[in-house]
Amino acid sequence: MEPQHYVVVTIGSAGDLFPFLALALALRARGHRVSFLAPEQHGPWVRPTGLPFTGLPADEAVLRDPDLWHPTRGFGVVWRATRPAMARIVPFVAALPQDESCVLLVHPLALPEADLCRVVHPGVRIAAAYLAPANLMTVHDPLLVGPWRVPAWVPLSARRAFWRWVGRRFIDPVALADVNAARTPHGLAPVPSLMDWIASVPDLSVTLFPAWFAPTQPDWPQPLVRGDFPLFDPHGDASLAPGLTAFLQAGAPPLVFTHGTGNTQAAAYFRDAAAAATRLGRRAIFLTPHREQVPADLPPSMLWQDYVPLRALLPQAAALVHHGGIGTTAEALRAGTPQLVVPLAHDQFDNGARVTALGVGASLPAGRLNERRLVRALDGLLAAPGLAARTRAVAARFPPGGGIDKVCDALSLSGQE
Missing domain, CATH: 3.40.50.2000 (Glycogen Phosphorylase B;)
Structure with a gap:
Protein backbone atom coordinates (compact mmCIF):
# COMPACT_ATOMS: atom_id res chain seq x y z
CA MET A 1 0.00 0.00 0.00
CA GLU A 2 1.07 3.56 -0.65
CA PRO A 3 2.08 5.46 2.48
CA GLN A 4 -0.55 7.93 3.62
CA HIS A 5 -0.46 11.07 5.69
CA TYR A 6 -2.56 10.57 8.83
CA VAL A 7 -3.53 13.68 10.73
CA VAL A 8 -4.54 12.48 14.19
CA VAL A 9 -6.60 14.89 16.30
CA THR A 10 -7.76 14.47 19.88
CA ILE A 11 -8.77 16.59 22.83
CA GLY A 12 -9.46 16.04 26.52
CA SER A 13 -7.53 14.30 29.27
CA ALA A 14 -4.86 11.60 29.19
CA GLY A 15 -7.66 9.05 28.84
CA ASP A 16 -8.59 10.64 25.50
CA LEU A 17 -4.97 11.07 24.44
CA PHE A 18 -3.50 7.62 24.97
CA PRO A 19 -5.72 5.57 22.59
CA PHE A 20 -5.06 8.04 19.76
CA LEU A 21 -1.36 8.02 20.56
CA ALA A 22 -1.31 4.23 20.38
CA LEU A 23 -2.94 4.32 16.94
CA ALA A 24 -0.61 7.08 15.70
CA LEU A 25 2.47 5.10 16.71
CA ALA A 26 1.12 1.94 15.08
CA LEU A 27 0.42 3.80 11.83
CA ARG A 28 3.92 5.28 11.86
CA ALA A 29 5.37 1.80 12.39
CA ARG A 30 3.67 0.78 9.13
CA GLY A 31 5.59 3.45 7.26
CA HIS A 32 2.94 6.15 7.14
CA ARG A 33 3.51 9.82 7.76
CA VAL A 34 1.68 10.88 10.93
CA SER A 35 0.97 14.34 12.35
CA PHE A 36 -0.43 14.58 15.86
CA LEU A 37 -2.65 17.42 17.09
CA ALA A 38 -3.64 17.49 20.76
CA PRO A 39 -3.85 19.94 23.69
CA GLU A 40 -0.52 21.59 24.39
CA GLN A 41 -0.36 20.22 27.95
CA HIS A 42 0.01 16.72 26.46
CA GLY A 43 3.26 17.67 24.75
CA PRO A 44 5.38 15.91 27.41
CA TRP A 45 3.63 12.65 26.53
CA VAL A 46 3.78 13.07 22.75
CA ARG A 47 7.08 14.79 21.97
CA PRO A 48 9.31 11.97 23.35
CA THR A 49 7.74 9.60 20.78
CA GLY A 50 9.15 11.68 17.93
CA LEU A 51 5.75 12.23 16.33
CA PRO A 52 5.40 15.68 14.74
CA PHE A 53 3.27 17.43 17.38
CA THR A 54 1.07 20.50 17.07
CA GLY A 55 -0.09 21.76 20.44
CA LEU A 56 -3.65 23.01 20.53
CA PRO A 57 -4.82 25.75 22.91
CA ALA A 58 -6.52 24.57 26.08
CA ASP A 59 -8.03 26.65 28.85
CA GLU A 60 -7.18 24.72 32.01
CA ALA A 61 -9.56 26.97 33.95
CA VAL A 62 -12.28 24.71 32.61
CA LEU A 63 -11.14 22.08 35.12
CA ARG A 64 -12.39 24.35 37.90
CA ASP A 65 -15.80 24.91 36.32
CA PRO A 66 -18.32 23.20 38.64
CA ASP A 67 -20.50 22.35 35.63
CA LEU A 68 -17.75 20.29 33.97
CA TRP A 69 -18.90 17.20 35.85
CA HIS A 70 -22.63 17.97 35.72
CA PRO A 71 -24.70 15.21 34.02
CA THR A 72 -26.46 17.60 31.61
CA ARG A 73 -24.44 20.83 31.64
CA GLY A 74 -21.07 19.12 31.27
CA PHE A 75 -21.37 18.88 27.47
CA GLY A 76 -21.68 22.63 27.15
CA VAL A 77 -18.55 23.21 29.21
CA VAL A 78 -16.53 20.75 27.12
CA TRP A 79 -17.88 22.10 23.83
CA ARG A 80 -17.05 25.72 24.60
CA ALA A 81 -13.63 24.83 25.96
CA THR A 82 -12.62 22.87 22.86
CA ARG A 83 -13.72 25.25 20.09
CA PRO A 84 -10.49 27.32 19.99
CA ALA A 85 -8.48 24.12 19.63
CA MET A 86 -10.72 22.65 16.97
CA ALA A 87 -10.53 25.86 14.94
CA ARG A 88 -6.83 25.11 14.33
CA ILE A 89 -7.58 21.94 12.35
CA VAL A 90 -8.82 23.60 9.15
CA PRO A 91 -5.80 25.88 8.55
CA PHE A 92 -3.47 23.00 9.41
CA VAL A 93 -5.03 20.79 6.71
CA ALA A 94 -5.31 23.69 4.25
CA ALA A 95 -1.53 24.18 4.46
CA LEU A 96 -0.81 20.59 3.39
CA PRO A 97 0.22 19.87 -0.23
CA GLN A 98 -2.98 19.64 -2.24
CA ASP A 99 -1.85 16.48 -4.02
CA GLU A 100 -1.05 14.66 -0.78
CA SER A 101 -3.30 11.74 0.14
CA CYS A 102 -4.57 12.56 3.62
CA VAL A 103 -6.69 10.79 6.24
CA LEU A 104 -8.04 12.64 9.27
CA LEU A 105 -8.36 10.36 12.32
CA VAL A 106 -10.32 12.43 14.80
CA HIS A 107 -12.09 12.56 18.12
CA PRO A 108 -15.87 12.90 17.54
CA LEU A 109 -15.88 16.48 18.83
CA ALA A 110 -13.56 17.39 15.95
CA LEU A 111 -15.98 16.16 13.28
CA PRO A 112 -17.55 19.57 12.47
CA GLU A 113 -14.12 20.99 11.66
CA ALA A 114 -13.04 17.81 9.88
CA ASP A 115 -16.00 18.27 7.54
CA LEU A 116 -14.76 21.77 6.68
CA CYS A 117 -11.44 20.24 5.66
CA ARG A 118 -13.17 18.65 2.68
CA VAL A 119 -13.48 22.16 1.24
CA VAL A 120 -9.88 23.26 1.83
CA HIS A 121 -8.33 19.88 0.90
CA PRO A 122 -10.57 18.02 -1.57
CA GLY A 123 -10.19 14.28 -1.36
CA VAL A 124 -9.37 14.17 2.35
CA ARG A 125 -10.84 11.13 4.07
CA ILE A 126 -12.31 11.30 7.57
CA ALA A 127 -12.26 8.54 10.18
CA ALA A 128 -13.96 9.05 13.54
CA ALA A 129 -12.62 7.07 16.49
CA TYR A 130 -15.18 6.53 19.25
CA LEU A 131 -13.63 5.89 22.65
CA ALA A 132 -16.79 4.78 24.48
CA PRO A 133 -20.20 3.36 23.55
CA ALA A 134 -22.03 6.40 24.89
CA ASN A 135 -20.36 8.52 22.19
CA LEU A 136 -22.54 6.73 19.63
CA MET A 137 -26.21 7.61 19.81
CA THR A 138 -28.63 4.68 19.77
CA VAL A 139 -32.25 4.02 20.63
CA HIS A 140 -31.40 0.51 21.80
CA ASP A 141 -30.61 -0.75 25.32
CA PRO A 142 -28.91 0.08 27.54
CA LEU A 143 -30.18 3.62 26.96
CA LEU A 144 -28.96 6.09 29.56
CA VAL A 145 -29.04 9.86 29.52
CA GLY A 146 -26.73 10.83 32.33
CA PRO A 147 -27.76 8.80 35.38
CA TRP A 148 -31.27 8.22 34.05
CA ARG A 149 -31.99 4.89 32.39
CA VAL A 150 -34.79 4.66 29.84
CA PRO A 151 -36.86 1.55 30.73
CA ALA A 152 -36.62 -1.40 28.37
CA TRP A 153 -40.38 -1.36 27.72
CA VAL A 154 -40.32 2.11 26.14
CA PRO A 155 -40.96 1.62 22.36
CA LEU A 156 -38.37 2.61 19.77
CA SER A 157 -40.58 5.36 18.35
CA ALA A 158 -40.76 7.02 21.76
CA ARG A 159 -36.99 6.66 22.19
CA ARG A 160 -36.36 8.38 18.86
CA ALA A 161 -38.67 11.20 19.91
CA PHE A 162 -36.85 11.39 23.21
CA TRP A 163 -33.44 11.73 21.51
CA ARG A 164 -34.82 14.49 19.28
CA TRP A 165 -35.95 16.29 22.42
CA VAL A 166 -32.53 15.84 24.02
CA GLY A 167 -30.91 17.32 20.93
CA ARG A 168 -33.22 20.33 20.85
CA ARG A 169 -33.00 20.89 24.62
CA PHE A 170 -29.35 20.23 25.50
CA ILE A 171 -27.16 19.90 22.38
CA ASP A 172 -28.31 22.29 19.64
CA PRO A 173 -28.61 25.38 21.88
CA VAL A 174 -24.97 24.89 22.89
CA ALA A 175 -23.33 23.82 19.63
CA LEU A 176 -25.41 24.50 16.53
CA ALA A 177 -24.75 28.24 16.19
CA ASP A 178 -20.97 27.64 16.36
CA VAL A 179 -21.12 24.87 13.75
CA ASN A 180 -23.18 26.86 11.27
CA ALA A 181 -21.18 30.06 11.77
CA ALA A 182 -18.05 28.13 10.76
CA ARG A 183 -19.77 26.57 7.73
CA THR A 184 -21.08 29.78 6.19
CA PRO A 185 -17.70 31.22 5.03
CA HIS A 186 -17.01 27.92 3.23
CA GLY A 187 -20.32 28.06 1.33
CA LEU A 188 -21.77 25.08 3.15
CA ALA A 189 -25.45 24.72 4.00
CA PRO A 190 -26.42 25.09 7.66
CA VAL A 191 -26.88 21.97 9.73
CA PRO A 192 -30.45 21.65 11.09
CA SER A 193 -29.60 19.40 14.05
CA LEU A 194 -26.16 18.40 15.35
CA MET A 195 -27.11 14.93 16.61
CA ASP A 196 -28.79 13.97 13.32
CA TRP A 197 -25.87 15.21 11.22
CA ILE A 198 -22.60 14.56 13.01
CA ALA A 199 -22.59 10.75 12.71
CA SER A 200 -22.92 11.13 8.92
CA VAL A 201 -19.69 13.12 8.59
CA PRO A 202 -17.06 10.32 8.73
CA ASP A 203 -16.20 8.13 5.78
CA LEU A 204 -15.34 5.46 8.35
CA SER A 205 -16.26 5.03 12.01
CA VAL A 206 -14.09 3.01 14.38
CA THR A 207 -14.89 1.86 17.90
CA LEU A 208 -11.96 1.73 20.30
CA PHE A 209 -13.84 -0.75 22.47
CA PRO A 210 -14.81 -4.35 21.67
CA ALA A 211 -18.14 -5.90 20.83
CA TRP A 212 -18.16 -7.96 24.04
CA PHE A 213 -18.20 -4.68 25.98
CA ALA A 214 -20.86 -3.08 23.77
CA PRO A 215 -22.50 -5.02 20.93
CA THR A 216 -22.97 -3.23 17.60
CA GLN A 217 -26.32 -1.48 17.43
CA PRO A 218 -28.45 -1.34 14.23
CA ASP A 219 -28.48 2.47 14.25
CA TRP A 220 -24.72 3.00 14.66
CA PRO A 221 -23.03 4.67 11.66
CA GLN A 222 -21.76 2.62 8.74
CA PRO A 223 -19.22 1.65 7.57
CA LEU A 224 -18.11 0.69 11.08
CA VAL A 225 -15.01 -1.20 12.18
CA ARG A 226 -14.98 -2.75 15.63
CA GLY A 227 -11.69 -2.45 17.48
CA ASP A 228 -10.57 -3.40 20.95
CA PHE A 229 -9.34 -1.25 23.83
CA PRO A 230 -6.01 0.16 22.53
CA LEU A 231 -4.61 0.50 26.03
CA PHE A 232 -1.44 2.53 26.13
CA ASP A 233 0.71 4.08 28.78
CA PRO A 234 4.04 5.68 27.87
CA HIS A 235 5.41 4.51 31.23
CA GLY A 236 3.41 1.31 31.44
CA ASP A 237 6.47 -0.88 31.90
CA ALA A 238 8.06 1.35 34.54
CA SER A 239 8.68 -0.24 37.90
CA LEU A 240 6.73 1.00 40.89
CA ALA A 241 8.38 3.55 43.16
CA ALA A 396 -8.85 -13.32 29.26
CA ARG A 397 -10.77 -11.55 26.46
CA PHE A 398 -8.04 -8.96 25.90
CA PRO A 399 -6.00 -9.77 22.79
CA PRO A 400 -2.23 -9.31 22.63
CA GLY A 401 -1.32 -5.88 21.28
CA GLY A 402 -4.68 -4.32 22.08
CA GLY A 403 -6.25 -5.27 18.73
CA ILE A 404 -4.67 -2.25 17.03
CA ASP A 405 -3.76 -4.10 13.82
CA LYS A 406 -7.40 -4.52 12.80
CA VAL A 407 -8.06 -0.79 13.17
CA CYS A 408 -4.87 0.15 11.32
CA ASP A 409 -5.80 -2.22 8.48
CA ALA A 410 -9.16 -0.47 8.11
CA LEU A 411 -7.59 2.97 8.26
CA SER A 412 -5.02 2.02 5.62
CA LEU A 413 -7.78 0.87 3.31
CA SER A 414 -9.76 4.07 3.88
CA GLY A 415 -6.76 6.05 2.69
CA GLN A 416 -6.63 4.11 -0.61
CA GLU A 417 -10.23 4.76 -1.64
Missing part, protein backbone atom coordinates in the same frame (compact mmCIF):
# COMPACT_ATOMS: atom_id res chain seq x y z
CA PRO A 242 10.18 2.01 46.17
CA GLY A 243 7.81 3.66 48.64
CA LEU A 244 4.77 2.27 46.84
CA THR A 245 6.32 -1.18 46.55
CA ALA A 246 7.06 -1.19 50.28
CA PHE A 247 3.47 -0.16 51.02
CA LEU A 248 2.04 -2.94 48.85
CA GLN A 249 4.26 -5.52 50.52
CA ALA A 250 3.39 -4.37 54.03
CA GLY A 251 -0.14 -5.71 54.16
CA ALA A 252 -3.28 -6.92 52.40
CA PRO A 253 -4.09 -5.75 48.86
CA PRO A 254 -5.43 -2.18 49.13
CA LEU A 255 -8.45 -0.45 47.72
CA VAL A 256 -7.40 2.02 45.03
CA PHE A 257 -9.37 5.26 44.69
CA THR A 258 -9.15 7.75 41.83
CA HIS A 259 -11.57 10.17 40.22
CA GLY A 260 -9.68 11.03 37.06
CA THR A 261 -6.50 12.97 36.35
CA GLY A 262 -8.47 16.00 35.16
CA ASN A 263 -10.79 16.24 38.17
CA THR A 264 -9.83 19.13 40.45
CA GLN A 265 -13.11 18.97 42.36
CA ALA A 266 -12.79 15.60 44.12
CA ALA A 267 -11.98 16.61 47.71
CA ALA A 268 -15.33 15.34 49.04
CA TYR A 269 -14.86 12.08 47.14
CA PHE A 270 -11.48 11.41 48.75
CA ARG A 271 -12.79 12.33 52.20
CA ASP A 272 -15.57 9.77 51.82
CA ALA A 273 -13.06 7.26 50.44
CA ALA A 274 -10.74 7.62 53.43
CA ALA A 275 -13.64 7.34 55.87
CA ALA A 276 -15.07 4.28 54.09
CA ALA A 277 -11.70 2.52 54.00
CA THR A 278 -11.32 3.15 57.72
CA ARG A 279 -14.76 1.72 58.51
CA LEU A 280 -14.05 -1.32 56.33
CA GLY A 281 -10.64 -1.87 57.95
CA ARG A 282 -9.03 -1.72 54.51
CA ARG A 283 -5.75 -0.27 53.34
CA ALA A 284 -6.09 2.33 50.59
CA ILE A 285 -4.18 4.16 47.86
CA PHE A 286 -5.42 7.52 46.57
CA LEU A 287 -4.44 8.47 43.02
CA THR A 288 -4.64 12.12 41.98
CA PRO A 289 -2.13 14.70 40.76
CA HIS A 290 -3.85 17.20 43.07
CA ARG A 291 -2.51 16.42 46.55
CA GLU A 292 -4.67 19.10 48.19
CA GLN A 293 -7.78 17.02 47.44
CA VAL A 294 -6.66 14.14 49.67
CA PRO A 295 -6.93 14.39 53.47
CA ALA A 296 -3.65 15.73 54.84
CA ASP A 297 -3.43 13.43 57.86
CA LEU A 298 -3.43 9.98 56.25
CA PRO A 299 -2.72 7.07 58.61
CA PRO A 300 0.04 4.54 57.77
CA SER A 301 -2.59 2.28 56.20
CA MET A 302 -3.25 4.85 53.45
CA LEU A 303 -1.00 6.30 50.76
CA TRP A 304 -1.31 9.15 48.26
CA GLN A 305 0.32 8.90 44.81
CA ASP A 306 0.22 11.49 42.06
CA TYR A 307 0.57 8.95 39.25
CA VAL A 308 1.05 5.19 39.02
CA PRO A 309 0.77 3.03 35.86
CA LEU A 310 -2.50 1.16 36.39
CA ARG A 311 -1.14 -1.80 34.48
CA ALA A 312 1.42 -2.35 37.23
CA LEU A 313 -0.76 -1.42 40.21
CA LEU A 314 -4.18 -2.95 39.61
CA PRO A 315 -3.19 -6.64 39.73
CA GLN A 316 -2.12 -5.94 43.32
CA ALA A 317 -5.34 -4.15 44.33
CA ALA A 318 -8.41 -5.54 46.07
CA ALA A 319 -10.66 -3.24 44.03
CA LEU A 320 -10.57 -0.02 42.04
CA VAL A 321 -13.02 2.77 42.85
CA HIS A 322 -13.10 5.35 40.06
CA HIS A 323 -15.08 7.80 37.96
CA GLY A 324 -15.82 5.49 35.04
CA GLY A 325 -13.57 7.01 32.39
CA ILE A 326 -13.29 4.49 29.58
CA GLY A 327 -9.50 4.16 29.83
CA THR A 328 -9.56 3.49 33.57
CA THR A 329 -12.49 1.11 33.13
CA ALA A 330 -10.64 -0.86 30.49
CA GLU A 331 -7.45 -1.07 32.55
CA ALA A 332 -9.40 -2.61 35.43
CA LEU A 333 -11.10 -5.07 33.07
CA ARG A 334 -7.72 -6.13 31.66
CA ALA A 335 -6.21 -6.52 35.13
CA GLY A 336 -9.12 -8.61 36.38
CA THR A 337 -9.68 -6.11 39.19
CA PRO A 338 -13.17 -5.63 40.65
CA GLN A 339 -14.35 -2.07 40.19
CA LEU A 340 -16.84 0.28 41.72
CA VAL A 341 -17.71 3.03 39.26
CA VAL A 342 -18.69 6.39 40.76
CA PRO A 343 -19.78 8.29 37.61
CA LEU A 344 -20.10 12.04 37.37
CA ALA A 345 -20.98 12.94 33.77
CA HIS A 346 -20.39 12.27 30.06
CA ASP A 347 -19.92 8.57 29.14
CA GLN A 348 -19.23 7.47 32.71
CA PHE A 349 -22.77 6.35 33.61
CA ASP A 350 -22.97 4.10 30.56
CA ASN A 351 -19.53 2.62 31.26
CA GLY A 352 -20.60 1.88 34.82
CA ALA A 353 -23.75 0.15 33.61
CA ARG A 354 -21.72 -2.08 31.29
CA VAL A 355 -19.26 -3.01 34.04
CA THR A 356 -22.22 -3.98 36.22
CA ALA A 357 -23.80 -6.02 33.40
CA LEU A 358 -20.53 -7.97 32.98
CA GLY A 359 -20.73 -8.93 36.66
CA VAL A 360 -17.25 -7.56 37.44
CA GLY A 361 -18.26 -4.42 39.32
CA ALA A 362 -20.98 -2.10 40.47
CA SER A 363 -21.96 1.53 39.99
CA LEU A 364 -22.83 4.23 42.50
CA PRO A 365 -23.54 7.68 40.96
CA ALA A 366 -21.40 10.42 42.48
CA GLY A 367 -24.50 12.49 43.18
CA ARG A 368 -25.58 9.84 45.71
CA LEU A 369 -22.15 9.25 47.20
CA ASN A 370 -21.51 9.41 50.93
CA GLU A 371 -19.46 7.35 53.37
CA ARG A 372 -22.30 5.01 54.31
CA ARG A 373 -23.29 4.22 50.73
CA LEU A 374 -19.68 3.75 49.72
CA VAL A 375 -19.12 1.26 52.55
CA ARG A 376 -22.26 -0.65 51.62
CA ALA A 377 -21.40 -0.73 47.89
CA LEU A 378 -17.86 -1.95 48.50
CA ASP A 379 -19.01 -4.55 51.01
CA GLY A 380 -21.53 -5.90 48.53
CA LEU A 381 -19.09 -5.88 45.63
CA LEU A 382 -16.24 -7.67 47.39
CA ALA A 383 -18.58 -10.31 48.84
CA ALA A 384 -20.30 -11.06 45.51
CA PRO A 385 -20.26 -14.82 44.76
CA GLY A 386 -18.17 -15.77 41.71
CA LEU A 387 -16.62 -12.32 41.37
CA ALA A 388 -13.04 -13.56 40.97
CA ALA A 389 -14.01 -16.04 38.25
CA ARG A 390 -15.89 -13.38 36.29
CA THR A 391 -13.06 -10.86 36.45
CA ARG A 392 -10.59 -13.50 35.25
CA ALA A 393 -12.88 -14.46 32.37
CA VAL A 394 -13.17 -10.85 31.23
CA ALA A 395 -9.41 -10.28 31.51
